[in-house]
Amino acid sequence: MKNSGVQIESWFDHPEWFEIGFQDVTKQEADFFETAFKRWCKFPVRRLLEPACGSGRLVVEMARRGYDVTGFDLSEPSLVYLRRELKRRRLRAKVLNADMTKFRLPKRFDGAFCTYNSFRVLTTETAARSFLQSTAAAVRPGGLFFLGLHLAPPDIDPLGIERWTGERGRTKVTTTLRIVASDAKRRVERLRINVLVREFGRNGNGKETSNGKAARTKLGRSQNESAVKVQRLRDEFDYRLYTAAQIRRLFKSVPQWELVNVFDFWYKIDEPQKLDNDLVDALFVLRRR
Secondary structure, eight states: OEEEEEEESOGGGOHHHHHHHHGGGHHHHHHHHHHHHHHHOSSOOOEEEETTOTTOHHHHHHHHTTOEEEEEESOHHHHHHHHHHHHHTTOOOEEEEOOTTSOOOSSOEEEEEEOTTGGGGOOSHHHHHHHHHHHHHHEEEEEEEEEEEEOOOTTSOTTOEEEEEEEETTEEEEEEEEEEEEETTTTEEEEEEEEEEEEEEETTTTOOOTTSSOOBOTTSSBTTEEEEEEEEEEEEEEEEOOOHHHHHHHHHTSTTEEEEEEEOTTOOTTSOOOOSTTOOEEEEEEEEO
C-alpha cells in the first residue's frame, strides 16, 4: 500500500476530494432551488449565479438541468476542475476567476446561491456586507438568493468536531473538521481539516471474488477490497461566527434583501425553521427588493 504521508496544503486545491464529500446532497439542493423558484419568483428563472463555486458541483447540476449558469471562485485549481467537468459532460457554463467581496458582472441574474459555509470565509463584517451588496447588484428585483451556513448558538460546543465520508468509484474520502480555537468576542473560529483519501482495489491486485462480484460490508466496502493508495491532507483556516441575532442584523444592514424564509439542511420546503438559538444548519432564502 502506497502512503504519501500528510500534505499541509489548501483543501480548496483538491476540488475532486472536496466534491466527493458533498456530492450526495447536490440533487437535494438543486431540487429545493427549483421548487423555491416556482413558489417565490414571479418570473421564469433561467440565469443563475454561484459566487465561490469551488468545484462547481452545483454549477454542473444546474447546467445539466438547462439553466444558463455562471460560477466564479478565486481557487484556480477548482476552476480548472470545473471547466474539465463541464467539457467531459458536454455542458456549458461561464466560469470566472473573481473575488466574492467585490465582483461586478455585466448582466443581472434571476437567482443566485452560495451554500455550505463559503460565506463564512469572509471574517469581517465589512467583507460580509460587501458580498451581500455585490450579490444584490447582480440579481434582478424579485430574484432569489440561497445562502447556506452553520450558525453558532450561544450554548454550542466551541471546540466541536464533525466527520463525513463520501465515495466515488473506488475512491473513498473521509473529511474531519475540528474547531481548534474559538473567539466569540472577535467572532472567529479556527478550523482544522483532515482529509483521508483511500483508493481501493480488489484483493489488493484487481482480482474479483469467485462469483465476479464484490461482497459488500455494512461499511460499503468489500471484504475482499483493500486500499492500494492512501493520501492525507491537512489544512487550517478561519470562519466567521454568527448567532441567529447576528445574521439577522447583517441582513437588515443590506436593505436590498428581504428574508423570505429559513430552512435547515434537510431541504424540506414545507418545513421552514425558526431563526432562533436552536437553529444550527441554516439555509436562508433571500429575495431581491
